[in-house]
Amino acid sequence: MGTINVEVLGAKLQEWLVEFGIQVIAAIIILFVGIQIAKLSRNLVQRLLKRTKVDVTLISFTGNATYVIILALVTIIVLGQVGVKTASLIAILGSVGIAVGLALQGSLSNIASGVMLILFRPFRVGDYIEGGGTAGIVKDIQIFNTILISPDNCRIIVPNSKFFENSITNYSVEDTRRIDLIFGVGYGDNIQEVKRLLTEILAEDKRILKDPIPTIGLLELADNSVNFAVRPWVKTSDYWDVYFSLQETVKQRFDAAGINIPFPQRDIYVHQV
Template identity: 55%
Template structure:
């Protein structure tokens, strides 16, 4: 009995301190990891970084530190962690290869959140989609199109192609083309269009709208009409000006030519019969 008690006492003496040290490493290390996570969140919040990225980066830092603490605690107990680390590395490599596409989307999402070529609420064209950005997530970006469809695009598709941001400058140019007949008065047509544009409060004064003759086409003299508007007023101004200019031209005798074709029919058989008779 004394031998057994002595053996237990010896084991407690040898391993008890190691267990206590391992627990201390784990508890203190976990506390430090939580502190680092809070510090990362605080610093990134001061830098006005996107909330999604703050949460992800802070949790990633916490998990990485916690894994290091667990390995250190196991090493304190005398457990060989070399093979354990090797297994984790091999497993990480396998997972990385299996999730190659997802990791590509993740990296692209990270870049989008860091560099912010666009933000939620912007009207952009990218990844084959034209719409308003509703959400920027780690793996995907969600759009709302003009016909009220929700389109979800992988982030890697956005970063691998051109991104056109229609909102970031705040204004857009409305490009319109109107043609008048060669017999119509150019100055009169220009004056009518200038008056219509001046009456629309949505058209910006600076930069001033452009009304210029752009082309002497086959059947018309073409004007380019280019007023500047706020991004949200673009389509309203586009449609309203098109309609008002057409009605004003009609009311003031300015013609808008349209393609015409004359068809001549020759009856060869009838002509031949008349000559023979």
């Protein structure tokens, strides 16, 4: 009798192992296929949005969101395949989700901020911005984070909520920018000649816009110099090229014209007693 029970138990165990093994294999196959479907769906959504000429920022965000949603659904299906009661699991997850949500307020805030960034678009992929305590070119806006590339080619990952804690400066959104420079000359120099020379330098640079008209004005009678404010307008793409070359040109032309560019100095008098 005992032998029969052992044999029956062994047969049932073997049958259960075979059945469970098939379920596990099926779950693995479903998981693998689901991941591939999620990737294909993300790529398909991105391709369709590109054809409609939607903003690049929205394309990336929507593609990533599609991938995460499909992957979550696949996970639920896989758990159901191996015998987990998904209805009860969803109820439990709903209850646990409240507690987890409170513990992960920062992450949920990042998700909400990511949605806000997509809706209101304070910046887009490719813009050079300053915000979240750093600055760089926007490479990607993801669900939790925004990825920036710094001018020295470092990757900066900024939580989305950081952008709503302080102001955001977008240097790329406008077509034109103003360059603000200050040039100091000596008190013995002819200020009319200085203004004439600065006007001539700006007029010769074809990258400087005629409208708005560049500003050249005496800004300050400082301790060691007479300071002129020079504020030309340029296309945003030309900003740094003009910024650097203009200073070099002014230095060369001032030297050639004999205009002194003073620097802070002190005169020391020694009295012998």
